[in-house]
Amino acid sequence: MTEYWRWKEYRWHDEEVDWRAGELVTAGVDVGSVSSQAVVMVDGELYAFSSMRTGSDSPESARKAMDWAMEGTGLTLDDVGFVVGTGYGRVNVPFSDKAITEIACHARGANYMYGPGVRTVLDMGGQDCKVIRCDERGKVSAFVMNDKCAAGTGRGMEVFADLLAIPIEEVGELSLQVEEEPPPVSCTCVVFAKSEATALLREGWPKSKVLAAYCSAMAHRVVTLLEQVGVEEEFAITGGIAKNIGIVRRLEDEIGVKAQSAKYDTQIAGGLGGALFAQSLLKKKLNAN
């Protein structure tokens, strides 16, 4: 049976860099509710990362993500000077030297990914959404998180991909293929939104229109969060949902601000921030010695 929700797990490392020539090798491991990322940096530059689904065992997920990020590089954990654990499973990263909240790490990661001008970061994760205000160093000055409802999160989108039998990577683009924007689904809850979508399909709505109605509802829901903190340019989106053009475009239209384009995979922002924190902490530790 095809699992349309299943996004591609992958890894990358910079083959042109010899980590042995670097002084500071650090890592950030972001164990989220849906996905886990391990990011390795050498002297403050991105060197390797992995992105995979989080299993039921957080310590094991952290280990697997880290092993996979290091695969083929010759790196072992002993070569990594400092590891920061972040995300929901941050306290379950068995090899971490410190745990830091994912909000702090996303802000720091976004600062690296999009530059010091970024002031508002929207992290659209697997099971929650966060709006973060930060300064030029990526330090958090204010934040809000969504409530207990999972609407507007990655997991909700996965449920819809499965319902409509559309690969998750294609839902955003398909949702834009409508002549006229339909009204959003009421979307107070993923389960109810799914029932509503089923009814719309029964009424004869094409899949693109149903997706447009759901993406529009997700965007609208996130906008209410953004308005609580206030959007300050420059504005950046991190997390898996940032890859969904159907939501990003609708969000931009609603707030009238364009999101910065990403040079890196938006899903690694938390791990990247963790690795940056790890670098600062390693320097501090070495200086103290």
Next chain:
Amino acid sequence: MASKQTYETKPLECWGKAKQIRQDFYRDYAEAHEKGGLRWAGGAWTFGAIPCGLGDDVYSLTSEPYAASIAADKEFSMRCLEAAERAGYARDLCSYMRNYWGSVILDEYLWGGNFPKPDFIWQDHVCCSHAKWYQVVCDLEPGIPSFCIDVAVGPAGELNDNRLDYVVGQMHDGIEWMEKVTGREYDDEKLIEAVNQECRSTSLWAEVCCLNKAIPAPLEEKTMFSLYVLGTLMKHSKAVADFYEELRDEVAERVQSQIAAVPNERCRLMSDTQPPWGFLGLFRYLEEYGAVSVGSLYTFGLIGMWEEMSDGSWGPRTTPQQAGIEIKDRDQALHILAEWNLHKPEWQHFYSPHLKTEMMVRIAREWSLDGVLLHYNRGCEGLSLGIAENRLGLIEAGYPVMTFEGNMGDEREFDLARTKARIDTFMETLGHARS
């Protein structure tokens, strides 16, 4: 940079006495009939001093603190909530009310035995839920006579003689009604004594809260919840007023000797509305960051009575006794009781969130706070009313605010892991690390 100073700490010496008063309250109510006494039930906001005129053997069960005690017992609370739901009451109603109804439906008293049915109900209508609460109880326990006072006369700042007379008139009617349904003769001297004790205890509680302006704070809010609750049980009793006097003296001594509630105090916060009662460990979690919740408008203003002092700060309200007023008759006692209660801080924000914001900003300033935790409490429409407006007002006044969703009495609507995650980030933004 946060201070690394560590203060001396020690438990409250009068703690055991507070526990005893609470235990006696619930036991006396349950056993009232065995001693030939009477039982009445009503909200903690009701004019509890008035039934005192029926005699010294008249005991009450105040519904909100009883329901909060149920909420702290997760197993029993779940059975109560489910019993109320099975009976057809919606899950989004006041969770205190649902816990209370569940206890009645199950016919189980939290402290053992059957639910002790009251002889009469003495209630007032502070919010929509309070207006309906005992109407349902009367359906569930048919035959209990019930009397409710309408107190919707506007905020204290707009109080005038006509509005006050409207409430006092109902109180007079209530006394006549009580005599009729109990067959007892009403004793005005006992009413006067109860009114004097109520003014004394509520002013003393405000004095205790004022002492928490000190750095380090001599009390933290988790403990304060267990102390203010005595006022919600029987603020009109001499036992509670005497206890608050003893507590005031002990807390003043702690301030004098710099005895801290949280030895590593680095950061001062306040909360708002009722906490999720089954998860008070959250306050201990804050302490790992050196954060002390010094109270809230809720803990200060539900029982404490306040006034502006000559220096403009908030202080305990001058009691009629302190002002040299001798209460001589029933009408005077009722006027003083009504006027006193209608000035209750927690009563004001039913009329406008701006009134609440003003009081919260005042607390933040006078109690030297670094931030605020707002509980978006799905279990209480009354006290959560306008809370998002309060957030904006506090932010505008320069105070960082963290919000979290939950429910004071229904643990199914509270997420401990997420709330702790929010606290972690909030404390990080305030520059504090866990010890």
